[in-house]
Amino acid sequence: xxxxxxxxxxxxxxxxxxxxxKITQDYQGKxxxxxxVLKGCFLFMADLIRHIQLPLTCDFIRVSSYGDQxxxxxxxxxxxxxxxxxxNKHVLLVEDIIDTGLTxxxxxxxxxxxxxxxxxxxxxxxxxxxxxxxxxxDYLGFxxxxxxxxxxxxxxxxxxxxxxxxxxxxxxxxx
Numbered sequence: 001x002x003x004x005x006x007x008x009x010x011x012x013x014x015x016x017x018x019x020x021x022k023i024t025q026d027y028q029g030k031x032x033x034x035x036x037v038l039k040g041c042f043l044f045m046a047d048l049i050r051h052i053q054l055p056l057t058c059d060f061i062r063v064s065s066y067g068d069q070x071x072x073x074x075x076x077x078x079x080x081x082x083x084x085x086x087x088n089k090h091v092l093l094v095e096d097i098i099d100t101g102l103t104x105x106x107x108x109x110x111x112x113x114x115x116x117x118x119x120x121x122x123x124x125x126x127x128x129x130x131x132x133x134x135x136x137x138d139y140l141g142f143x144x145x146x147x148x149x150x151x152x153x154x155x156x157x158x159x160x161x162x163x164x165x166x167x168x169x170x171x172x173x174x175x
Contacts, residue, residue: 003150003160003167007142012124012152012165015141016044019122020051023092023139031055033089033116035082037107038062040096043153043161044124044141048094059083063103076106091116092139096153097125101133108135125149125166142166 023032032052036045038060049056062079091111098104104121111119122139129146144166150156151163160167 002170003163004170005165005167006144006147006149007152007166009152009164012141013047016047016124017051019139019141020048020053023048023122024051024053027052027054027090027092030090031057033084033086033091034058034094035086035091035111036060036094037096037103039161040153040155041094041124044096045094048122057084061107063107076103086111086114086116088115088117090118091120093119093121095121095123097127097149098123098135098137099127099130101131101135105133105135124152125154 032054034045034049034052034056036042036058039062045058049058059082060080061082064077064079093104093107093111095104098121104123108119108121120138121136123137124141126137126140126143127146128143147168148156149166149168150160151166153161154166155161156169
């Protein structure tokens with residue numbers, strides 16, 4: 001299926017570098033616990049942490065609300081949790097995309113009960129038109145239109161994650 005590029009590889013890498021520098025500045029003198037939301041965040045998080053010049057640890061969680069569909073089911077399924085406690089740690093949740101806000105809101109509420117020293121959100125993409133639950137995004141790469149996007153870790157039915165850019169499947173593009 002043809003893909004129409006939305007955000008180029010060069011634009012992504014420039015923004016990731018800027019985000020890494022801002023995070024480094026904001027967390028100066030602190031250790032950071034970076035927690036990625038799998039599977040979509042893995043490319044973004046790998047690139048992002050290379051630009052964070054601080055002592056940090058990495059962990060992952062896996063939740064889903066899409067399955068193989070193009071729209072969120074609205075139900076967050078917790079597949080697996082972090083491997084280390086986050087109590088009294090400075091936690092940065094890393095997402096590929098914040099769409100409805102339901103998943104990240106669920107995660108923020110869940111993580112707050114674990115008493116982190118601080119809890120912030122970094123997302124590569126945000127679709128504000130689709131918001132059902134407003135959440136604060138502390139570090140944001142790009143605001144995008146309400147289109148189903150793939151590439152740079154984002155998938156459709158498990159495919160297209162390996163694209164070095166973010167694109168729209170041709171069938172979802174405007175005529």
